[in-house]
Amino acid sequence: MSEPPPVDRAAIAADLDRARRALHDLLDHASPEDFERRSNGTRWTNEQLLFHMVFGYMVARRLLVLVRVFSRLPDPIGHGFARALDAGTPVFHQINYLGSCAAATVFNRRRMGRHCDRVIAKLQRSLSKESETNLRRSMAFPVRWDPFFTETMTLEQVYRYPGKHFDFHRDQLTLG
Secondary structure (H helix, E strand, O other), X not given: OOOOOOOOHHHHHHHHXXXXXXXXXXXXXXXXXXXXXXXXXXXXXXXXXXXXXXXXXXHHHHHHHHHHHXXXXXXXXXXXXXXXXXXXXXXXXXHHHHHHHXXXXXOOOOOHHXXXXXXXXXXXXXXXXXXXXXXXXXXXXXXXXXXXXXXXXXXXXXXXXXXXHHHHHHOOOOOO
């Protein structure tokens, strides 16, 4: 059996930085009216949705911890955990919605850019320290929680997840 190719850390790091720059561009060019306007296809305003996009990077940091832990446990434990989370999907979606509404009042248009910079810097540092073995570790995921979650995800996939989440929601913004 041949060794898989090394993870392209540079591509992941570049995608993290791309999204960081894109967020700053969106924040810099939106008017006060743009921030208050409803987004397309969500119940959030643009400002709330922008925070939710940043939140995807915050969530990724926590998911990395879970993958590191659950990948060391027997598979049935991880699969049971994912099934339990899937069962709570309606509650998760409500908390996800209300949490982003509330958090956007703290990490608002004036603060979320700096917060995003800090979160992405932490992701960049942890990515640079990951071993190839760790990047291949995986666990079962609650596939009903997010369209970008797959039944099993590796640490590498978790590092790539927030960029997909960001781009998906970017298309829902209704900025001028």
